[in-house]
Amino acid sequence: ALQIEETANPTLAGIDYKFDVFDNPNELRRRIVELNRQSNKARMVAGYCWDWKGKKSPDIEDVQIPEQGFSMRWNLDKDGPLWLVSPDSVAEIGCIHTCQGLELDYIGVVIGKDLVIRDGRVVTDGSKRSSQDRSIHGFKPMLKADPETARAVADRIIKNTYRTLMTRGQKGCFVFCMDPETNEYFRQFVEYSHAETTWLEAAEPSNHRKPPASED
Structure with a gap:
């Protein structure tokens, strides 16, 4: 789905796993809160596209989607590193730096403007990440000195970021994309989440998919 060459699970066939796409991040949050009541193992995460101004202040809501x-x-x-399992952290949203190495039952992912889909292809933009994101430290100077390398490095980091975020949930992943076309791209995987098909096949345009084999 993220068009990364290697994947640990090329197919969801036979896997009891929930995947859904939301048109509104508030609905996504309500779903995660509801699931969290079962075992305190559902959380929200997002791409690092917003500055972390409220690092020590509970009054500042950094991740804003006004529309x-x-x-x-x-x-x-x-x-610290135990944010993902802290009982009250369902009221907060985590990023790549606070959820690596920890797993939940369900994860809700907000995909920011650093990753969009255009004509069926994943397009990344390192300039849409927060300047506080240390994983792309030095991106802007590199972009001036060697644009091709800078974009390639940022592309790999951004794709791997969302792969990590989207695989934190062992039982399910739910997403909201800020870009409408990207939301529609991921919606096709809802249809195929329990089907006998691979992610690669599901990502192909419908007119390019092979017809089912005849039963004759």
Whole structure:
């Protein structure tokens, strides 16, 4: 789905796994809160496209999507690497730096403007990431000195970021994309999430898919 060459699970066939796409991030948040009541193992995460201004202040909601009336605060600094399992952290939204190495039952992912789909292809933009994101530190100077290398490095980092975020949930992943075309791209995987097909096949335009084999 993210057009990364290697994938641990090329097919969802036979896997009891939930995947859904939301048109509104508030609906996504409500779904995660609902699932979290079961075992405190559902959380929200997002691409690092917003500055972390409220690092130590619970009053600042950093992740803002005004057109959807959505806002959440980045995770507070007090929980450190254990943010993902802190009982109250369902009210916060995590990023790549606070959820690596930890797994949940369900994950809700907000895909920012750093990754969009255009004509069926994943297009990344390192300039849409927060300048505080240390994973792309030095991107702007590199972009001036060697644009091709800078874009390639950022492309790999951004794709791997979302792969990590989207695989934190062992039982399900739910997404909202800020870009409408990108949301529609991921929606096709809802149809195929329990079908006998691979992610690669599902990503192909419908007129390019092979017809089913005849039963004769």
